Amino acid sequence: EVQLVESGGGLVQPGGSLRLSxxxxxxxLSAYYMKWxxxxxxxxxxxxxxxxxxxxxxxxxxxVKGRFTISRDNAKNxxxxxxxxxxxxxxxxxxxxxxxxxxxxxxxxxxxQGTQVTVSS
Numbered sequence: 001e002v003q004l005v006e007s008g009g010g011l012v013q014p015g016g017s018l019r020l021s022x023x024x025x026x027x028x029l030s031a032y033y034m035k036w037x038x039x040x041x042x043x044x045x046x047x048x049x050x051x052x053x054x055x056x057x058x059x060x061x062x063x064v065k066g067r068f069t070i071s072r073d074n075a076k077n078x079x080x081x082x083x084x085x086x087x088x089x090x091x092x093x094x095x096x097x098x099x100x101x102x103x104x105x106x107x108x109x110x111x112x113q114g115t116q117v118t119v120s121s
């Protein structure tokens with residue numbers, strides 16, 4: 001059974017940092033693209049970042065480029081999202097997702113339960 005479990009969310013002040021983790025089980029991470037998507041209150045699902053787990057190639061939405069870094073540890077079957085220079089508009093429920101393709105950006109076959117990130121003073 002495929003499972004994705006996110007952790008690392010929380011409350012952080014503007015300008016702060018957080019690192020999200022996503023532990024996968026029931027599949028081999030290196031065979032997939034892994035994605036982070038988020039949903040802010042009252043808004044639709046927004047793609048944040050993707051990584052080709054085999055090659056390490058990374059992709060970012062314009063709104064987070066230069067502030068967020070996606071990475072993976074294939075040995076641990078885990079993907080990470082290092083978030084820096086956080087802004088209130090980054091407040092959202094962050095989901096880790098698995099996909100066989102890079103595009104469409106928000107297409108995936110499995111998604112975790114999400115971890116809440118709140119950026120507020």
